[in-house]
Structure formats: structure tokens, C-alpha cells
Amino acid sequence: MSTSNEVTGADSAPDDPGAEEPAAGSSARAANESASEAATGAPSGTTAVPDQATAPDTPPRDVSDGRPETSYDAHFRVWRGDPEGGRLEDFTVEVNEGEVVLDIIHRLQATQAGDLAVRWNCKAGKCGSCSAEINGRPRLLCMTRMSTFERADVVTVTPLRAFPVVRDLVTDVSYNYTKAREIPSFVPPAELAPGEYRMQQEDVERSQEFRKCIECFLCQDTCHVVRDHEENKQSFAGPRFLMRQAELDMHPLDAAEEQGLDRKTSAQEEHGLGYCNITKCCTEVCPEGIRITDNALIPMKERVADRKYDPLVWLGNKIRRRS
Amino acid sequence: MATGTTPSAETDSPDHPPASGGVRDAPGRAAISARHLRVDRWWLAPGATALGLFAFVVYSTWRAFSNSDYYAAPYVSPFYSPCLADNCETMKGGPNWELFGSWWGLSPALIILIFPLGFRLTCYYYRKAYYRGFWASPPACAVAEPHRKYTGEKRFPLILQNIHRYFFYAALLVAVVLSYDTLLGFRNAEYEWGHMGLGTVVFLVNIVLIWLYTISCHSCRHIIGGRLRHFSKHPVRYRMWGFVGKLNERHMSLAWASLVSVAVADFYVYLLATGAFDDPRFF
Numbered sequence: 001m002s003t004s005n006e007v008t009g010a011d012s013a014p015d016d017p018g019a020e021e022p023a024a025g026s027s028a029r030a031a032n033e034s035a036s037e038a039a040t041g042a043p044s045g046t047t048a049v050p051d052q053a054t055a056p057d058t059p060p061r062d063v064s065d066g067r068p069e070t071s072y073d074a075h076f077r078v079w080r081g082d083p084e085g086g087r088l089e090d091f092t093v094e095v096n097e098g099e100v101v102l103d104i105i106h107r108l109q110a111t112q113a114g115d116l117a118v119r120w121n122c123k124a125g126k127c128g129s130c131s132a133e134i135n136g137r138p139r140l141l142c143m144t145r146m147s148t149f150e151r152a153d154v155v156t157v158t159p160l161r162a163f164p165v166v167r168d169l170v171t172d173v174s175y176n177y178t179k180a181r182e183i184p185s186f187v188p189p190a191e192l193a194p195g196e197y198r199m200q201q202e203d204v205e206r207s208q209e210f211r212k213c214i215e216c217f218l219c220q221d222t223c224h225v226v227r228d229h230e231e232n233k234q235s236f237a238g239p240r241f242l243m244r245q246a247e248l249d250m251h252p253l254d255a256a257e258e259q260g261l262d263r264k265t266s267a268q269e270e271h272g273l274g275y276c277n278i279t280k281c282c283t284e285v286c287p288e289g290i291r292i293t294d295n296a297l298i299p300m301k302e303r304v305a306d307r308k309y310d311p312l313v314w315l316g317n318k319i320r321r322r323s
Numbered sequence: 324m325a326t327g328t329t330p331s332a333e334t335d336s337p338d339h340p341p342a343s344g345g346v347r348d349a350p351g352r353a354a355i356s357a358r359h360l361r362v363d364r365w366w367l368a369p370g371a372t373a374l375g376l377f378a379f380v381v382y383s384t385w386r387a388f389s390n391s392d393y394y395a396a397p398y399v400s401p402f403y404s405p406c407l408a409d410n411c412e413t414m415k416g417g418p419n420w421e422l423f424g425s426w427w428g429l430s431p432a433l434i435i436l437i438f439p440l441g442f443r444l445t446c447y448y449y450r451k452a453y454y455r456g457f458w459a460s461p462p463a464c465a466v467a468e469p470h471r472k473y474t475g476e477k478r479f480p481l482i483l484q485n486i487h488r489y490f491f492y493a494a495l496l497v498a499v500v501l502s503y504d505t506l507l508g509f510r511n512a513e514y515e516w517g518h519m520g521l522g523t524v525v526f527l528v529n530i531v532l533i534w535l536y537t538i539s540c541h542s543c544r545h546i547i548g549g550r551l552r553h554f555s556k557h558p559v560r561y562r563m564w565g566f567v568g569k570l571n572e573r574h575m576s577l578a579w580a581s582l583v584s585v586a587v588a589d590f591y592v593y594l595l596a597t598g599a600f601d602d603p604r605f606f
Contacts, residue, residue: 085354136360136465156360161465164351172351200555224461229473230342230349252553274477279451281464294541294571298447301485302545309485 070097072151076104078116079158082167088156089113095146101157102130102141105169117168125287128216132169133158138218138285141169162220162227175226176217179237182271183244184263187256203252210247210296212288213240219282219292225275236272239282243296245271249303264307267300276301346467358467365463373456376449379582383436386589390430395595395602397510398522401529402432402589405500415514417507418500438493439585445487447541448578488542498530498537505530511604520602525591529584536581539570 076091093107102120109116120130123142130141135156149155163171188194220238221227237245248254249263256263267273278301282292290296306313342350347358359365386393386402393400394412403411405418409425423434443449454460461468476484505526511518537543548564551557570577595602 079353079355081354083351088355133360133465135362137363138465153362156362158355158360159353161346161353161355165353171353200553202554202561203552222464224468225473225475227465228345228461228468228470230344232473250552272475272477274482275473275475277450277454277460277475277481278447279454279461279464281461284464298541299545299549302488302542302549305485305488306550309482310488 067094068097071095074104074146074149074151075154076108077154077156078105078108078113078169080113080116080168081165083165086165086168088158097147099146100142101134101139101144101146101155104146104155105141105157117166117170119170126214128214131160131216131218131221133161133221138222140216140218140287143287160217160221162223163217173217173220175233176215176220176238176240179241179271180244182237183241183248184256184261184266186248186251187254187259187261189253189255190258192253197253199252206250206295207247209290210243212290213243214288215240216287218285218287222281222285224279224281225272232272232275236275239276239292239297242267242271242273242276242300243290243292245273246296246300249300262307264300264303268304268308273297273300273304359463359465361463361466365466369456369459369462372452375579375582376453376456379586382586386593387432387436388430390432392593392596393432393589395522395592396512397507397514398526398592398595398602399504399507400432400589400592401501401504401533401585402436404504405435405497406431407434416510418504435497438490438497442487442490442494442537442540443578443582445484445490446578447487448575450484487540488546491537491540491542491546494537494540498533501530501533512602517606518604519606520604522591522595522602523605525584525588529581529588532577532581532584535570536574536577538567539574539577541571541574543567544571 072095073092074095076093077088078091080086080089091108091112093104093112095104100123102118102123105116105118109118118130118132118141120142121127122129125140125143128140131138132141133139134141134144135153136158138160141157146155157169159165159169160171160173163173163175166172189197217240219240223239225236226233226238245263245267248256249267254263276297278293278298280293282297283290283294286292344350346352347356383402386400390410393403394414394417396415397417399406399414399417405420406412406414407420408423408427408431409421410427411419411421411431413419423431427434455462459468460470460473476482505523508523508526509519510516511520544564544567547567548554548557548560551560551564554561554564594600
């Protein structure tokens with residue numbers, strides 16, 4: 001008899017979290033976008049002109065004019081533009097102790113570039129809205145501390161480069177919602193009614209790691225399969241949604257297979273798992289520290305190998321079914 | 324619409340071919356001409372990886388084809404064990420199994436090295452390493468790759484990476500033989516048991532690292548328990564899966580450590596066989 005804790009109730013309800021998450025994320029981001037648009041006074045494509053007193057050639061300097069010594073002026077380069085074009089613009093902007101890059105972007109909005117568009121919401125690394133690229137690396141603006149840079153560093157901030165740009169730092173991430181809808185949702189077991197689901201902790205803990213995902217889409221942005229090859233977007237779901245496939249395939253109560261839906265085969269044939277060459281960039285950029293490659297993508301590849309490329313497993317399954 | 328959930332007509336329509344291009348020129352993306360904006364030394368890791376792997380390939384190729392200086396009693400080089408051809412040196416009590424008979428005229432190392440080579444070539448860590456280091460696909464995260472097209476591991480020959488588990492089974496057998504060789508290292512040059520030298524320590528370290536690397540493999544993790552859906556019904560396999568999972572977190576380190584150790588063990592035997600020095604004996 002097992003002595004493990006049981007997980008019951010709401011967590012095991014036959015809902016469709018995969019279908020809900022994008023919608024929730026969508027509304028949160030739509031709200032933020034509205035906030036950004038509200039903050040923007042100028043028409044699309046308008047660019048900010050740096051103040052003469054803070055010209056780009058001015059080197060970053062320590063400040064001793066009444067401000068704390070921990071304050072300094074940093075050199076920022078921020079991409080401004082829209083789908084028609086744009087460029088990196090230089091700004092010199094005040095930085096204070098304890099601030100993150102999002103604080104500096106907000107200061108730019110408040111002091112030098114009122115029409116700078118940026119999407120943000122929680123400022124706590126939990127909503128996944130403020131994804132951007134900082135010095136070429138996909139990161140959350142709100143979780144990148146200014147203390148990680150030297151004072152003399154030039155900090156370059158651009159929008160996510162794998163997705164179409166809307167304006168400035170805001171990108172159109174609807175590709176991800178399209179892919180989310182393509183993943184078949186949780187299939188409840190026919191013999192159980194809601195409220196009767198029982199799962200052991202050790203059976204669900206693998207999937208719980210994947211549930212930490214905040215859908216910032218940094219993994220989708222950094223994955224070279226679509227970042228460097230736009231044409232692959234049609235046939236490749238990306239690490240976030242292949243992880244979703246793995247989560248459902250490992251779910252102890254998912255009855256997809258009993259109802260004729262083979263998640264392993266569909267992951268390979270319909271969602272492009274074979275494109276993944278496990279170079280682990282998705283894992284490197286994940287702000288939640290989810291080991292996407294080791295715990296989701298590679299196990300899924302092994303499950304696909306069971307189903308499609310391993311004659312011994314195939315034979316074993318045949319024999320077992322006969323008996 | 325920035326966050327809309329309505330798919331664009333162009334994306335879904337069969338009448339429109341999918342847009343192509345990369346990070347610099349795909350339609351609609353931020354117009355940034357640079358292939359990356361990273362300012363850190365992103366090239367260091369793939370460069371060092373490529374250099375390390377290249378050095379090993381050069382060394383192992385030389386040693387595998389040399390067909391000499393691979394046995395100095397009681398030690399046999401891991402590159403030549405088990406020795407499956409008739410043209411092997413006689414190793415008293417050693418891994419001489421002449422399955423290939425006398426027709427094989429090349430170095431006997433070439434027969435057996437296929438298996439550890441295949442295991443490492445299809446290993447999930449090494450795949451990352453050489454895709455990045457040699458093929459630049461991608462060279463580093465958020466650094467554009469130079470290739471115009473990409474199909475990943477969907478097609479031949481890379482679809483063959485899916486047979487990694489079979490090389491894992493073979494690697495298990497090779498590891499068993501190398502364990503036997505390590506045991507033979509507790510003899511002296513006259514084949515008397517109960518002795519130990521510096522070579523014994525070298526072989527012991529090597530075999531421990533070989534085993535750790537082998538069982539920390541992702542395929543092993545899957546076979547042990549990863550393929551299960553209900554761990555609660557298989558408590559022993561669940562615990563083993565957890566143990567392998569902990570090792571698996573260090574798979575990269577173990578891959579490098581065992582690669583170096585196997586080369587060191589071979590080079591140690593080479594030095595002894597060429598008479599460069601005598602094996603220091605402890606007892």
C-alpha cells in the first residue's frame with residue numbers, strides 16, 4: 001500500500017488548462033499593451049530624440065551632484081520602430097541602486113521617450129509579459145538587474161527577434177497561441193467523474209515542473225528552429241508546446257491513448273519534435289529554471305523512439321497485447 | 324493585433340507558401356541587420372568544445388589505427404578491449420576473444436571502437452556539443468546560424484540518432500569488459516594476483532567514470548523508469564529513475580571526464596608498452 005500523499009480535487013478536474021493558459025495570458029498582455037498604447041502619444045513609428053544634455057557621445061559618469069554615489073548615468077541603446085523599419089537609438093539615463101532594466105525603460109518613457117512602447121505587467125517575473133532581448137540575450141526586463149552590468153557597459157535592448165514587431169519593444173506573439181490551440185487538451189478518463197480523480201504525488205511531480213511555465217516565450221524566441229528559419233513556424237510547435245505535449249503524455253490520468261490519440265506520434269509528426277536538435281537554448285533562457293530539454297524534450301524523444309524507431313519495444317508491445 | 328489569437332491568413336492558407344528568412348530578414352521582424360547583439364564571449368564554449376573533441380578525435384584515430392603498443396602486462400588499452408580478431412596480442416587471462424578469426428587484417432581496435440564511438444556520437448550531450456561546436460546550428464543561443472535551411476533530426480542521416488538506446492546497450496557490454504580489465508590490473512607483470520600499481524589506479528578511475536557516464540545517459544534514464552506513467556506502481560524503478568536522474572544532471576561533466584580518462588588510460592598503457600617508464604608498483 002502506498003503511503004504517498006494523494007492529490008485530489010480541483011487539480012485533477014477535467015478542465016483544459018492548455019486551452020485556458022493562452023487565453024489568460026492573452027488578456028493580461030492585451031491589458032498591458034493597452035497601457036503601453038495609452039502611454040504612447042505619438043503615431044506609430046515615431047522615434048524619440050535624445051536630449052542634447054544626454055547625447056550618446058557623453059560617456060557614462062559617476063554622479064555626485066546631490067544624488068547618492070550608487071546612482072550613475074548608463075548608456076542604453078533601445079530599438080525603436082515598427083514593421084516598416086527602425087533603428088537602435090542611444091540614450092543616457094539615470095540608474096539607481098537595486099533597479100532592473102524595466103525600471104530604466106520606464107524612466108526613459110517618463111523622461112526622454114514618452115512614446116516608447118513596452119509590454120509589462122507584474123514586474124515580478126511571474127506574468128511573462130516583459131520579454132525582450134538585452135545585449136542580445138532573451139530575458140525578462142523585470143528580472144535583469146542593472147547590477148549585473150558594469151557602469152561603463154552599453155546596454156542594448158531590443159524586442160524579441162523571432163516574432164513580428166508591433167512597435168518598439170512590443171512583439172506579436174500570436175504564433176504561440178496558434179500553436180497552443182493545436183495541442184490536443186487533457187482527455188479525462190471515461191470511468192471517472194470530476195471529483196473522483198486520485199493521483200499519487202510521485203506520478204504528478206514530473207509534470208509539476210512544467211506547470212511552472214509563465215509563458216514568457218523566451219524559449220520560443222531563442223529556439224533557432226524558428227528564430228533562424230521562419231518557414232519552420234508552420235510545422236514546429238516550439239519548446240514550450242512540445243513541453244506541454246510531454247506534460248500531457250506523462251499525466252497519470254490522461255486518457256488520450258485510450259481514445260485513439262497518440263501524443264507521441266503526433267508530437268513527432270504534427271508538432272515537429274524531430275526538428276529539435278537539443279542544443280538546450282530553451283533551457284538556458286528559461287526564467288523559471290525549467291529543465292525543458294532534459295526533462296521534457298529528451299524524454300519525449302525517447303518516447304517517440306519507443307513508438308516509432310525501436311523494433312524491440314514494438315515487438316514487446318505486440319506480445320503483451322496478445323497475452 | 325499584438326496579442327490576438329486570430330491566426331493570420333497568410334500563415335494558414337495553403338495558397339500562400341510559408342514565409343522564409345531568419346532573424347535578420349524574416350518579414351515583420353525588428354529590422355536589425357546584426358546576426359546577434361551578444362557582447363559576452365559566446366564563442367568561447369563552442370570553440371573550446373570543438374577544440375577538445377577535435378583533439379580527442381585526432382588522438383583516438385592515431386591510436387586506433389596504430390595497431391601497436393596497446394598491451395603492457397597486466398594492462399590492456401581500453402581502445403583495444405575486448406580484442407575480437409586473431410591478430411591481437413596475446414593477453415594472458417585478458418580479453419582475447421577471436422570472434423573475427425584471422426581474416427581481419429586491420430587494427431582490432433576498429434572492430435570494438437564502433438560501439439563506444441556510436442554511443443558518444445548519438446549521446447544527447449555530444450549532439451548538443453557538436454551541433455554547436457562544429458555545425459554552428461546554432462553556434463550559441465540567440466546567435467544566428469549560417470545555414471539557409473534546417474530540418475533537424477527529421478531526416479536521414481540525423482534521424483538515426485534515434486538508435487541511441489541500442490548503442491547504450493552495447494556500451495553496457497563494453498563497460499563490463501573494461502571492468503574485467505580493471506580487475507586484471509590487480510595482477511603484476513608476471514600475472515600474479517594481489518598486486519597494485521599506478522596503472523591500477525588509472526584504470527579504476529577510468530572505469531568508475533565510464534560507468535557513471537554510461538548510466539547517466541538519457542536513454543538509460545528512460546529505460547529505467549522514464550517511460551512509465553505511474554511511478555507509484557513501480558517503487559523500485561521510481562527510486563532508480565531518481566538516482567539516474569541525479570547523475571543525469573551531471574551528464575555533460577561525466578561525458579568529458581570519461582572521455583579524458585579513457586584517453587589517459589590508453590596513453591598510460593602506450594607509455595608502458597613503449598618503455599617510456601615502468602609502472603610504479605604499490606604492492
